[in-house]
Amino acid sequence: MTQLTLYNTRTRAKEVFTPIDPANVRAYLCGPTVYDRAHIGNARNVVMFDILIRLLRRLYPKVTYVRNITDIDDKINNRAKERGLPIEQVTEGPIRWYHEDMGALYALPPDIEPRATEHLPEIIAIIERLIANGHAYVAEGHVLFSVASDPDYGKFSGRTPDELIAGARVDVAPYKRDAGDFVLWKPSTPDLPGWDSPWGRGRPGWHIECSAMSWKHLGTDFDIHGGGDDLIFPHHENEIAQSCCAFPGSHFAKTWVHNRMLLVNGEKMSKSLGNFKVLNDVLQTAPGEAVRLLLMRSHYRSTLDFSDAGLVEARKELDRFYRALEAHPGVKAASEVPECVLEPLLDDLNTPGALSGVHGLADAALAGDASAAAAMLAAGHVLGLLNVSPAEWFAGDIPAEVQDLAAQRVEARKRKDFAESDRLRDAIAALGYAVEDGPGGTYKLRKS
């Protein structure tokens, strides 16, 4: 039985995943707001969703993966103003970096990567529907969603209307009917980017773009919607309200998967705390595959403390995997994902369990079992690991200087000059490389 079980935030329970249309599974992930480099929290989100997509592709003939780019945002506007540039030039770099950084983590690109700036007609169409349906109103140039008009509002995030009022901030705009009402459209001053609309020149609110883009590319009802759990409220609550109210009778996303925030040195990583770890900075210190493995070492719904020690361990685990593959040169990936890896993944993406399975296979491969090595590669395909050859993994680019020292060491060992041999090994280690002797006096170099 290959049944996928996922924890659905909507029902707060694990459920057997059943596609709306098994011929085309449709999934949406909230993508980046492009004004800066991606951080490692973005990376966790993307890596986990990447594994889900890879798994779904094993189970179903077609999967449509949509991940948006938010390129309309006040932070972007602020940068544009500071630099005196149009927003396209502000977002261009961050979009390119995002693709590069996620690519370094072996995250597959989405099938469709819509941008907010390309979906103004859909955004405006949804807002018009909401006004027509009595779920939105115009006030002082703004269009606002009326939470009171939606009896289901708050159910998704588990909030009562009373709580919403209690939680509202002091500076509630006077034109709001209810404190919880949120902006669908807001006016732009001449110095800000804006688009023409029935309500004048302005720009969309934060939540409406996801409703518009998922509608355009996946329809009013689709299978899976993902994001970080900090988006449950208000972002996802509001998306649901907008989409379901704009399209009466529809249910928006059926299954919601949210990954937990990660911690840095035991503290939540957040914009206000200013303790962000930039993904690209981490990638300067460790291979992308090691970063990816570190993100997979804990379950996506539990907290993960991102640490340098963890990164070192992740790298050592990969060393072991690649050594196992190295024992079987030329082995090809098996066609099926091994049971010891597939089974944990099917159970709500238990990546630590899956990695445990890979370790078992590595044991077998090191003991001489070629089929275990083939199974490891198949597991790598669904996990997004073991993407390079063992030679590439270990060698990296070994400087000529290090190779020269190693050659001298071989000579010294032939002469039984072990003092010199040890001195050379230390010299090699000082340059960040390790040397391993093999049978017959040969040696192997690797980064240490």
Added chain:
RNA sequence: GGUCCGGUGGCAGAGUGGUGAUGCAGCGGACUGCAAAUCCGCGAAUGUGGGUUCGAUUCCCGCCCGGACCUCCA
């Protein structure tokens, strides 16, 4: 304050109503000129007090501790 989640060996981190994965680290042995890698073996954990049960780490309640959301954030 409201809502929710979690507390597992030295560290990281899964599963499970009935002998507690996996990795890193540590210890002993084999191998090695010495190492490294590899192999064999070892030690080591379920926050706390009750309850349900033949039996609880697992289910229920209290307590303590930690974290998240309620505000831009993945």
